Amino acid sequence: MSVSIFDVAKLADVSISTVSRVINGREVVHPRTRERVESAIAQLGYKPNAFARGLMLHKSEIVGLVLPDIHGEFYSEIIRGANQQARKMGYNLVVSSAHDGADSYSLLVTLEQRSLMDGVAIMISELTDRIEELLADVRIPFVILDGDVKDQAYDSVVIDQKRGALAMMRHVVGECGARRVIFVGGLETNVDTAARLEAYREVLGENGLTYDPADVYHLDYQYDTAYRLAKQELQRWVGADHCVFSANDEMAAGIVAAAGAMGVLVPSELAVVGFDDTRIAQMTRPALTTVRVPMSEMGARAIELLCDRIEEPDRPATHIVLEPELVVRESCGYAANRLKTL
């Protein structure tokens, strides 16, 4: 079959131990011997078998990143950050994701087969009991991304979703003067949506605005769905001091597009704000006021935590909280209003 360490040893006329020493370079080998071995390796095109290596060393130098769905701008930023950090720490990153129609359950089962990885960062958007149960079964080191982790024993890196949503709501109500806010979120089970909704109600209360359940919608984070909903509901929403607070930029963009199609002016007749600050926020006309979520950093911190734990399994669990940042653009009407006032 393929060439093994034994073939190299034979060609270089040394023992396999010596070949191994040359490969791993941590013990002293006589320069003359080293050269002989190296040339044998080159001549045969030898590459160590990663399985055998992993079997001995109990490590592969590969870490995984598991996402609920790989779709969209949002995730590519996480991957990007994670990738860079992994290389920096001497690991290789592989990414996997749940496929259409399958829930995170199959994602975790899959993950289990992946014991070839030294560790894994798992992004959890909907934390069900079943997932938590499965998590307890994972043998390799792991960290949780963005999940509302009850069990503080896990390493985690989360975004302070609520704080970001509070900032946005306070901007919209306090600074832009909205008197009615329509909330368009993801599914109720989604942890991000839950946090944003909490902030929504809180700020409504702070400002003496009544909370109307009919103004809260639960969608699927998609552009199209939001577009269709908006086409249908826009008439009910319109108002100079009304604002739609969408739980992500994509839906916000869909709503803005629907408004455009129906002749509703944004922001003068209806303000619309988003969340995430993906590229679509800048591409939308008017550009979306949104909340920047440090995606790339989230990926990077998660991998950093993970690699640290791999190397030091017994250190106490670390929890990193990343702060989002309000980004004011045009769709909230703040800039336009200020201009008028001045």
Place this chain on the structure above:
Amino acid sequence: MSVSIFDVAKLADVSISTVSRVINGREVVHPRTRERVESAIAQLGYKPNAFARGLMLHKSEIVGLVLPDIHGEFYSEIIRGANQQARKMGYNLVVSSAHDGADSYSLLVTLEQRSLMDGVAIMISELTDRIEELLADVRIPFVILDGDVKDQAYDSVVIDQKRGALAMMRHVVGECGARRVIFVGGLETNVDTAARLEAYREVLGENGLTYDPADVYHLDYQYDTAYRLAKQELQRWVGADHCVFSANDEMAAGIVAAAGAMGVLVPSELAVVGFDDTRIAQMTRPALTTVRVPMSEMGARAIELLCDRIEEPDRPATHIVLEPELVVRESCGYAANRLKTL
């Protein structure tokens, strides 16, 4: 350390061979024995060590997908298709990508360490000699995506870029009546760009339009860059029978946005068309006329080819060519013109 097949054997009071038989389920084991073993496995929470398994079987049931850059809509579709197909064929997919600043060289080196995978699908957008050389070094089965592969010995799945570009150019010139077309492409080394440019020149010739090198721009496929270029050049471009043919939707969207910002009406004062039919094409106002590229199918076919080859290493190389499809929307002005004519 962790629990091994030996521990299970001891607890169930059988030999490790029997445990192995139960795990792999292909040989007959007495039901009573099987039950004992299974309960021991459950009790200990035993999971076979993937390294040891791989070492014996020379396979991991994992295939890889290597992308030049994981960024953007474009790639997520490939991943999605690849993912689905991999599961269908009983493999798990992992994805890896080059990181910022590093070229595909480091991507391939990385890949080499990944001999834990049974095979790999490699997307190549710029085929340099060095890459081709490195490709020759890859030991595991692989297929090439979208690369202009000179060596027909490799399995490959490519999009018929030129045909798509021809269709678009003929639509723009022949059906929409453009008399001057500005081409905005990616880097000259990019194989897709090269194919599109070829079609561009060909159709210009067919219609007696002169090819002007000053009307050809080489950018980086990014929204921002195109936006800036357009802001600067738009004055030179404007014209009722002029059209900008962008090599991807993102740049086309940037150009449309720049036109909007400068008060140039699309399509009446300048038509703009894109390529790829990513979601941004529908989100742009006016919606982009573009060429749909079957990304998801490309991913799926690549993985299918790959898994076939893994299972049957000696079959001859297969080359799949996928056909793109013209998608006429608003930004080319065709619909508007027809309305006027009727």
Place this chain on the structure above:
DNA sequence: TATCTCTTTGACAGCGCTTTCACCACAACA
């Protein structure tokens, strides 16, 4: 009872690698 199936099981040899331990030179010291 002796012999021959057939089913079920266990012993054990690897897979390709790392690592310990022992060993051999040879130099440096007493």
Place this chain on the structure above:
DNA sequence: TGTTGTGGTGAAAGCGCTGTCAAAGAGATA
């Protein structure tokens, strides 16, 4: 001369698993 130390090397024991082969036991037949 004998002892100790040191750089360089090889033999061999696993890592946790699969798969071959032979043996043991249970029935069936003579």
